[in-house]
Amino acid sequence: MSDNDIDALIDLMARLPGLGPRSARRAVLHLIRKRALLLTPLADVMQQVAITARECLNCGNVGTTEICDICASEKRATGELCVVEDVSDLWAMERAGVFAGRYHVLGGTLSALDGVGPEDLSIPRLVDRVASEAISEVILALNATVDGQTTAHYIADQLEGQVKLSSLAQGVPVGGELDYLDEGTISAALNARKQL
Amino acid sequence: MSDNDIDALIDLMARLPGLGPRSARRAVLHLIRKRALLLTPLADVMQQVAITARECLNCGNVGTTEICDICASEKRATGELCVVEDVSDLWAMERAGVFAGRYHVLGGTLSALDGVGPEDLSIPRLVDRVASEAISEVILALNATVDGQTTAHYIADQLEGQVKLSSLAQGVPVGGELDYLDEGTISAALNARKQL
Numbered sequence: 001m002s003d004n005d006i007d008a009l010i011d012l013m014a015r016l017p018g019l020g021p022r023s024a025r026r027a028v029l030h031l032i033r034k035r036a037l038l039l040t041p042l043a044d045v046m047q048q049v050a051i052t053a054r055e056c057l058n059c060g061n062v063g064t065t066e067i068c069d070i071c072a073s074e075k076r077a078t079g080e081l082c083v084v085e086d087v088s089d090l091w092a093m094e095r096a097g098v099f100a101g102r103y104h105v106l107g108g109t110l111s112a113l114d115g116v117g118p119e120d121l122s123i124p125r126l127v128d129r130v131a132s133e134a135i136s137e138v139i140l141a142l143n144a145t146v147d148g149q150t151t152a153h154y155i156a157d158q159l160e161g162q163v164k165l166s167s168l169a170q171g172v173p174v175g176g177e178l179d180y181l182d183e184g185t186i187s188a189a190l191n192a193r194k195q196l
Numbered sequence: 197m198s199d200n201d202i203d204a205l206i207d208l209m210a211r212l213p214g215l216g217p218r219s220a221r222r223a224v225l226h227l228i229r230k231r232a233l234l235l236t237p238l239a240d241v242m243q244q245v246a247i248t249a250r251e252c253l254n255c256g257n258v259g260t261t262e263i264c265d266i267c268a269s270e271k272r273a274t275g276e277l278c279v280v281e282d283v284s285d286l287w288a289m290e291r292a293g294v295f296a297g298r299y300h301v302l303g304g305t306l307s308a309l310d311g312v313g314p315e316d317l318s319i320p321r322l323v324d325r326v327a328s329e330a331i332s333e334v335i336l337a338l339n340a341t342v343d344g345q346t347t348a349h350y351i352a353d354q355l356e357g358q359v360k361l362s363s364l365a366q367g368v369p370v371g372g373e374l375d376y377l378d379e380g381t382i383s384a385a386l387n388a389r390k391q392l
């Protein structure tokens with residue numbers, strides 16, 4: 001059997017989302033086999049990220065500076081502010097490469113069940129930003145879940161009359177086949193149909 | 197978007213088996229959120245394992261010593277030698293906790309398709325061990341795949357007449373791999389092993 005360091009590594013890897021004990025063992029054996037190409041570089045960059053990673057004080061994005069690149073760039077001061085639940089959603093928007101403005105990361109959604117209220121998210125800070133920055137439009141890009149939509153409605157109520165509000169359109173994803181979509185998506189796509 | 201260190205971490209994590217780009221991004225955000233509890237300990241133990249991990253010179257098990265704990269323990273000198281394809285299979289046998297002897301890790305299976313011959317595996321070393329160590333029985337615990345069984349037959353041919361040979365039999369499903377099996381199945385297969 002393996003020794004203490006290796007067991008400790010397996011235990012820690014198994015705590016990552018998407019990896020269980022079995023895939024953690026496979027990953028560790030893979031790391032040991034690819035020591036120079038993978039294990040050592042990974043250890044080094046983790047050490048580095050553990051020191052430098054931080055949340056942007058302005059928007060909540062994760063980077064290595066007090067103010068993230070997007071908030072620091074004057075080119076992104078378009079007046080459009082895209083509100084997302086999580087940093088992973090911000091990164092997904094950036095990969096799409098179609099939004100030129102800035103972001104606001106809520107850090108989750110309102111949830112009566114889990115006892116998450118507005119003050120547990122960065123909603124007060126969003127209201128402050130809209131009042132103090134030159135924001136012309138707030139785009140609510142929350143997930144199309146019950147909690148996501150509840151949160152979007154709450155934020156819309158808070159900002160009503162202060163700024164133009166919009167949300168991402170719901171519909172059939174590009175390349176999506178009707179037969180694979182849930183009824184809610186089909187229903188939303190039908191209701192938002194466009195005349196040709 | 198994230199900075200260079202964070203992107204580098206995502207890229208390296210995405211090269212682990214079982215993690216793609218999307219789950220790598222999720223894992224990295226999780227690591228950054230659990231910096232003290234997960235990221236820093238993981239970086240430290242990876243650093244340590246990168247220095248200390250090595251293959252046992254005798255059996256091929258992965259550990260942190262020249263000779264692994266199993267090969268070093270006199271209690272494991274039962275005369276039974278269990279031949280497995282991979283270190284993960286050895287670990288699966290150990291988790292089952294039903295085998296008291298020692299192991300021999302082949303490092304794969306014979307494969308005409310992939311051009312893997314006996315000299316690419318540790319088969320010559322296995323033949324040496326059977327001749328030089330006090331081995332009374334070789335248990336072939338290879339996966340119930342075509343390549344696994346081909347390899348088992350080849351080894352049985354090599355060792356015929358020199359030592360008692362057996363293989364795991366009942367309980368191993370056709371096409372099944374040891375690392376996927378529960379402990380009870382492995383235990384049943386070991387107890388019902390057939391002499392060849």
Ligand SMILES: [Zn+2]
Nearest residue numbers: 056059068071
């Ligand atoms: Zn920012």
Ligand SMILES: [Zn+2]
Nearest residue numbers: 252255264267
């Ligand atoms: Zn050993």
